Amino acid sequence: MTVVTHTASEATASAGSSDVTGPLTIKGTAVELIGLVKNYGAHRALQGVSLDIHPGEFVALLGPSGCGKTTMLRALSGLDGIDAGSILIDGNDVARVPANRRDIGMVFQSYSLFPHLTATQNVEFGLRMRKVDARKRVARATEALELVGLDGYGERYAHELSGGQQQRVALARALVTRPRVLLLDEPLSALDAKVRVQLREQIGRIQRDLGITTVFVTHDQEEALAVADRVAVMNAGVIEQIGTPEQLYLQPASPFVADFVGLSNRLDGVAGGGEVIVQGSSIPVLGDAMSGEVTAYVRPEDLAFTDSGDGMDAVIVASSFLGSLRRTTVRLKDGTVLAVQHDVQERPVPDDTVRVRFKGRPVAVRPR
Amino acid sequence: MTAASSEIATAAAAAGVGTTRFRRRWAGWLGFTPFALYVLLFLAIPTVYAVASGFFTDAGTFTIANLAAFANPTIVGDFVSSFWVSAVVAVLGAVIGAVICFALLAANPAGALRTVVDSASSVLAQFGGIMLAFAFIALIGIQGVVTVFLKQTLGFDLNASNGPLLYQVSGLVFPYLYFSIPLMVITFMPALEGLKQQWGEAAATLGASRMTYWWRVAFPILSPAFWGSTILLFANAFSSFATAAALIDQGGIVPLAIKQQLTSETIVGVSNTAGVLALGMIVVMVIVMTAYSALQRRARRWQR
Numbered sequence: 001m002t003v004v005t006h007t008a009s010e011a012t013a014s015a016g017s018s019d020v021t022g023p024l025t026i027k028g029t030a031v032e033l034i035g036l037v038k039n040y041g042a043h044r045a046l047q048g049v050s051l052d053i054h055p056g057e058f059v060a061l062l063g064p065s066g067c068g069k070t071t072m073l074r075a076l077s078g079l080d081g082i083d084a085g086s087i088l089i090d091g092n093d094v095a096r097v098p099a100n101r102r103d104i105g106m107v108f109q110s111y112s113l114f115p116h117l118t119a120t121q122n123v124e125f126g127l128r129m130r131k132v133d134a135r136k137r138v139a140r141a142t143e144a145l146e147l148v149g150l151d152g153y154g155e156r157y158a159h160e161l162s163g164g165q166q167q168r169v170a171l172a173r174a175l176v177t178r179p180r181v182l183l184l185d186e187p188l189s190a191l192d193a194k195v196r197v198q199l200r201e202q203i204g205r206i207q208r209d210l211g212i213t214t215v216f217v218t219h220d221q222e223e224a225l226a227v228a229d230r231v232a233v234m235n236a237g238v239i240e241q242i243g244t245p246e247q248l249y250l251q252p253a254s255p256f257v258a259d260f261v262g263l264s265n266r267l268d269g270v271a272g273g274g275e276v277i278v279q280g281s282s283i284p285v286l287g288d289a290m291s292g293e294v295t296a297y298v299r300p301e302d303l304a305f306t307d308s309g310d311g312m313d314a315v316i317v318a319s320s321f322l323g324s325l326r327r328t329t330v331r332l333k334d335g336t337v338l339a340v341q342h343d344v345q346e347r348p349v350p351d352d353t354v355r356v357r358f359k360g361r362p363v364a365v366r367p368r
Numbered sequence: 369m370t371a372a373s374s375e376i377a378t379a380a381a382a383a384g385v386g387t388t389r390f391r392r393r394w395a396g397w398l399g400f401t402p403f404a405l406y407v408l409l410f411l412a413i414p415t416v417y418a419v420a421s422g423f424f425t426d427a428g429t430f431t432i433a434n435l436a437a438f439a440n441p442t443i444v445g446d447f448v449s450s451f452w453v454s455a456v457v458a459v460l461g462a463v464i465g466a467v468i469c470f471a472l473l474a475a476n477p478a479g480a481l482r483t484v485v486d487s488a489s490s491v492l493a494q495f496g497g498i499m500l501a502f503a504f505i506a507l508i509g510i511q512g513v514v515t516v517f518l519k520q521t522l523g524f525d526l527n528a529s530n531g532p533l534l535y536q537v538s539g540l541v542f543p544y545l546y547f548s549i550p551l552m553v554i555t556f557m558p559a560l561e562g563l564k565q566q567w568g569e570a571a572a573t574l575g576a577s578r579m580t581y582w583w584r585v586a587f588p589i590l591s592p593a594f595w596g597s598t599i600l601l602f603a604n605a606f607s608s609f610a611t612a613a614a615l616i617d618q619g620g621i622v623p624l625a626i627k628q629q630l631t632s633e634t635i636v637g638v639s640n641t642a643g644v645l646a647l648g649m650i651v652v653m654v655i656v657m658t659a660y661s662a663l664q665r666r667a668r669r670w671q672r
Contacts, residue, residue, distance in 0.1 A: 105573065114589070
């Protein structure tokens with residue numbers, strides 16, 4: 001496989017002027033989204049969203065359907081306009097620049113290969129638009145296909161490729177012009193689970209090798225946490241929190257983030273002195289000291305079954321085998337339902353009585 | 369339940385499933401029977417009979433002498449006329465129909481305009497024969513509304529150059545277009561609507577202008593569907609009979625020549641020539657429909 005390096009001089013501002021004839025090299029570019037507003041009739045899809053993306057960074061936009069993540073990506077691509085705000089790429093405002101002049105690469109959710117062209121011809125398309133001569137086009141397309149592990153597939157048409165292969169060709173097609181920014185609009189969601197994981201790892205590796213600034217839209221938290229340097233969690237047209245995967249998981253800034261990223265048990269408690277009292281147990285609190293009535297967000301892996309007397313009495317409701325672990329739902333005496341993550345060797349039986357304890361790891365709390 | 373009884377139950381259940389499948393299969397075939405019989409009685413047998421009749425004399429002996437009809441200048445002329453009328457109708461119908469489809473793209477698919485055009489096209493594509501011929505006689509016949517209007521207001525006589533336009537082979541283009549254009553709308557619109565939004569967006573992000581997208585992506589993707597529909601229009605025009613029969617007395621195109629051979633009271637003993645002409649038509653239609661089928665397969669594969 002071709003290993004790719006990048007040089008600053010090769011990145012250019014417009015599609016028409018890019019030097020795309022040398023080796024496949026890409027420069028990481030800074031992207032700034034400032035106060036983006038987008039309305040669909042009476043509905044405001046983006047409510048003044050701002051986001052700084054560093055050169056070469058891999059940022060995931062994560063959120064439920066309708067949160068505005070795809071709207072934001074399409075605004076950045078130029079496929080949809082915005083009603084207010086600025087989009088800076090390398091410091092230049094491109095908010096009014098049409099998509100075909102923004103010099104971005106994009107991979108779409110549904111398969112978007114041109115069906116009348118072979119894989120090589122698809123990859124060549126962007127180079128043809130830039131008037132690269134035929135010999136160089138073929139060489140560059142072959143190199144890009146090698147990059148995504150599809151050397152030898154160049155003569156195949158889209159209908160002769162699997163879904164995963166089509167998305168890899170689409171990735172090669174998006175990268176071959178050396179765009180300033182790579183946009184990925186849920187590129188894995190149409191694939192089956194195993195291919196999804198393989199391709200997501202491949203995307204992550206290529207992104208790191210190329211150092212290309214990348215924005216990845218997904219509703220799958222596992223995908224976002226697995227590949228992104230930073231994840232922006234979006235809800236109702238705003239970014240609720242942006243941070244590293246660890247920050248989001250361990251220090252959720254809002255109940256929404258705590259709920260959306262990972263699984264949390266929400267428990268009422270009273271905080272004070274860096275601890276929170278929940279169900280009679282004292283647990284350390286993450287982040288800033290807080291006092292008063294709070295909601296504690298306890299991860300299922302922060303709970304365990306115990307035979308000692310320090311736990312809470314509970315009844316097993318249901319238990320699910322998840323491969324490397326098991327997740328069991330229990331009901332406490334006061335009716336509170338908790339999810340407990342534990343070893344697969346423990347096999348709880350519904351209606352059995354057990355005791356559940358907190359492991360004592362710090363938990364996130366928010367005022368009630 | 370013992371192991372033995374369990375096996376019996378499993379076998380009985382499997383037998384039950386098998387019986388159900390058997391019944392369903394037979395029910396399917398039973399439902400298909402009326403249509404199959406219809407096709408057999410009114411298409412397959414007459415076709416075989418017509419073709420076979422071209423290879424037998426009136427006395428019932430096998431001969432290939434009737435094939436000499438293909439060397440007859442009149443019959444060759446009929447085939448040439450049929451070809452060019454059908455080709456002109458197909459090309460004009462395809463282009464005009466495609467333009468209408470492009471215009472309709474801007475309309476709301478569930479809106480009143482689309483509903484009216486879709487419904488009207490479905491009806492008009494099947495509208496032919498005496499009624500259509502009469503409508504055109506009333507419109508551009510010798511005393512037709514348009515003919516008289518043009519003559520009175522502009523002094524232009526539609527029928528001045530070669531006699532009555534509508535009653536010549538070339539005049540068939542007008543009524544044939546009447547049902548060919550709606551047929552194009554019906555067959556081509558789904559292909560146009562099947563263009564994926566992502567193709568346009570992918571082309572844009574790769575640097576293509578809107579025009580480049582249509583030229584390099586959309587038109588090539590649509591081409592199998594376009595040419596397939598064009599071929600369908602050709603086949604439809606080539607095999608049309610009733611409208612032409614209402615407007616033109618004698619041959620001129622193959623279907624009318626077949627009728628002439630079968631019903632002529634002055635030319636005796638040439639009914640077998642009609643069989644040979646039918647064979648010629650069938651060969652043309654098989655070639656055309658094979659090409660149509662291949663193009664449709666490609667169109668479906670590309671737009672899946």
